[in-house]
Amino acid sequence: MARDGDLPTIFNPKRVRAPSVIITSEEVVESERGGGDGDRDRPNGPPTPLSPRAPLTPQASVCSAPPLTTQPSLQQAYSESAASSQDEERQLRDKKCPRSCCSKFAKKIYYGICVMLTLTASWVTSTHCIKHMYLEEYPPTTHGMVYTTESSPMVNNFTKPHNNHLYNAPFFTAWFCTNWLIFFYPLYLIVMLIHNKCKSANDIVFDAFSDFKEKGFTFARFISRCGLFCLLWTVTIYMYTYALKILLSTDVMALFATNVSCIYLLSWVILHEQFVGVRIVAAILCDTGIALLAYMDGITGSSTLGGVVLAACAAAGFAIFRVLFRKVMGDVNSGQRALFFSILGIVNASLLWPLCLALYLTGSEMLPSHRMPWIYLLVASIALLIFHLVFQFGNIITYNIFVSLALITAVPVSAALDVVLYGVQFEGMNLAGLILIGVGFFLVMFPDNWPDYIMRLLRWSRSRKRGTNGTGRNRDAMDYRTGYIRSHLRSPSGRVR
Numbered sequence: 161m162a163r164d165g166d167l168p169t170i171f172n173p174k175r176v177r178a179p180s181v182i183i184t185s186e187e188v189v190e191s192e193r194g195g196g197d198g199d200r201d202r203p204n205g206p207p208t209p210l211s212p213r214a215p216l217t218p219q220a221s222v223c224s225a226p227p228l229t230t231q232p233s234l235q236q237a238y239s240e241s242a243a244s245s246q247d248e249e250r251q252l253r254d255k256k257c258p259r260s261c262c263s264k265f266a267k268k269i270y271y272g273i274c275v276m277l278t279l280t281a282s283w284v285t286s287t288h289c290i291k292h293m294y295l296e297e298y299p300p301t302t303h304g305m306v307y308t309t310e311s312s313p314m315v316n317n318f319t320k321p322h323n324n325h326l327y328n329a330p331f332f333t334a335w336f337c338t339n340w341l342i343f344f345y346p347l348y349l350i351v352m353l354i355h356n357k358c359k360s361a362n363d364i365v366f367d368a369f370s371d372f373k374e375k376g377f378t379f380a381r382f383i384s385r386c387g388l389f390c391l392l393w394t395v396t397i398y399m400y401t402y403a404l405k406i407l408l409s410t411d412v413m414a415l416f417a418t419n420v421s422c423i424y425l426l427s428w429v430i431l432h433e434q435f436v437g438v439r440i441v442a443a444i445l446c447d448t449g450i451a452l453l454a455y456m457d458g459i460t461g462s463s464t465l466g467g468v469v470l471a472a473c474a475a476a477g478f479a480i481f482r483v484l485f486r487k488v489m490g491d492v493n494s495g496q497r498a499l500f501f502s503i504l505g506i507v508n509a510s511l512l513w514p515l516c517l518a519l520y521l522t523g524s525e526m527l528p529s530h531r532m533p534w535i536y537l538l539v540a541s542i543a544l545l546i547f548h549l550v551f552q553f554g555n556i557i558t559y560n561i562f563v564s565l566a567l568i569t570a571v572p573v574s575a576a577l578d579v580v581l582y583g584v585q586f587e588g589m590n591l592a593g594l595i596l597i598g599v600g601f602f603l604v605m606f607p608d609n610w611p612d613y614i615m616r617l618l619r620w621s622r623s624r625k626r627g628t629n630g631t632g633r634n635r636d637a638m639d640y641r642t643g644y645i646r647s648h649l650r651s652p653s654g655r656v657r
Contacts, residue, residue: 272562275554279566282547283413284573286337289540290401291409293327293533327533329525330405332516334397336537338390340545341505347549348498368495375490383507385488386500389481390507396477399470406467408584410574411453414597415471417567418446420604422479430483434608442603445596452593497552561605568601 352364372382403412421443427433454468489500519525554563571594578584586594607613 268558272558275550275558276562276566276569278550279547279554279563280570280573282543282550283566283570284409284577286540286543286547287404287409287413287570287574288577289536289543290333291404293333293536293540294405296327296533296536326526326528326531328405329520329527330402331398331519332525332527333401333537333540334394335508335512335516337541337544338394338397338508339505340541341501341548342509343502343545344505344549345495345498345502348495352495364495365499368499371493371496372499383503386503386507387511389485389500390504390511392477392481392484393504394508394512396474396481399474399477403467403471403474406463407471408578408582410571410578410584410586410594411468411590412471413567413574414571414594415450415453415468416475416478417571417601418450418472418597419475419479419482420564420567420601421446422476423482424604426479426483430487436606436608438606439604442600442606445600445603449593449596449600452589452596456589456593494553494556501548501552564605568598571598 349361349364352359353361377385400412400416403415407415421439424433424436424439425443428435450468450472454465457464459465489496492500516525520527551563551566575584575586575594579586
């Protein structure tokens with residue numbers, strides 16, 4: 161018979177197990193108050209501070225029973241269930257929104273290539289359409305003939321028609337193309353309404369005007385600034401279109417690409433940007449290329465010099481426009497920029513049309529009303545609108561260098577079209593000037609801290625040359641095999657000398 165204190169081994173093992181009951185501080189205090197001597201009366205009881213007189217809750221009674229099998233704790237089970245639920249949510253999210261196959265940097269590169277191609281195509285299209293309007297010959301009709309009186313040995317006072325290029329209106333072309341800037345803000349508004357459906361059109365317009373008001377612009381001051389910028393813009397486009405009447409499209413586009421060097425010089429002087437020596441060299445190269453293009457056909461008896469001066473002034477005018485915009489308007493968002501260009505187009509259409517009419521009535525510009533080249537004019541205007549839209553907002557989706565590179569990548573494309581369409585041959589000073597302008601353009605695109613990049617590249621190549629021997633094995637690494645240890649105290653066989 162077993163004694164009262166002795167129970168079978170299966171019920172009272174010799175090895176004392178730690179209780180799995182969680183006791184709070186309140187239960188400990190109650191046990192000390194009520195049953196502080198309860199443990200002394202239990203000779204074979206487990207050394208637990210829980211009093212036998214204290215009632216057990218169902219949770220405590222269940223937990224106090226010795227487990228028959230090894231099971232995970234409640235916290236571990238909860239963490240596993242939470243992890244499984246997170247995995248399920250992640251799988252559902254991946255099914256609804258699959259992950260992209262490329263990184264954010266790669267996306268910007270792809271978008272940059274698309275932006276550069278779009279800018280190149282639109283810029284070349286608009287330039288060649290304007291050039292084609294000057295070159296197209298219109299058949300003489302009763303409404304479009306120009307008569308002169310000349311003496312002939314057979315018939316005196318004979319009126320002889322001359323087959324002229326009847327389209328000669330560079331200012332009208334600049335005015336007509338600038339009018340299409342009115343669509344800047346409507347197109348921006350449509351895109352914003354599609355992208356952000358939470359805002360209405362009135363809210364977007366009010367935000368744009370309120371931002372200008374916060375900067376201290378009154379209505380009169382804002383309109384006056386837009387009028388000055390409109391005049392500068394129209395004069396710049398006028399000089400560009402007039403230069404196309406004299407020079408080839410490729411030469412004019414290359415000369416206009418020199419605006420990047422003018423922008424840097426003006427930014428250094430007016431905006432106090434960082435001085436970079438290589439960009440000064442780039443400006444010198446661009447000026448040398450302009451000089452070569454100016455004297456490629458000689459000085460006397462040629463209008464090339466005047467065309468080069470007009471194209472170079474157009475580049476300088478565009479640079480002045482961009483730098484003064486940053487100086488006067490400050491940092492503006494996309495909505496403010498779109499609103500500014502739309503108001504610029506409205507001011508141009510409403511204020512400068514009397515000048516176009518005056519030039520037409522005085523005979524300074526000639527418009528063939530019987531056969532107006534509306535198709536080429538509309539294509540040039542739409543292409544120029546697309547170019548300015550992408551040029552102004554392309555840096556939102558990609559890096560700014562891709563937007564600037566389109567100005568120089570359009571030059572070889574235009575040269576190919578000139579060779580194919582008109583049989584032009586680029587050689588001598590003409591080719592040298594184009595090459596110098598291209599080299600100067602790429603030098604201007606160098607970053608501000610370009611010497612740091614070159615030093616990092618040289619250090620990387622030097623460390624790679626020292627660390628590897630062509631096979632990918634590090635030459636400075638020590639080989640601890642016998643016979644390969646580089647030591648003066650051991651022979652190649654590993655023995656001590």
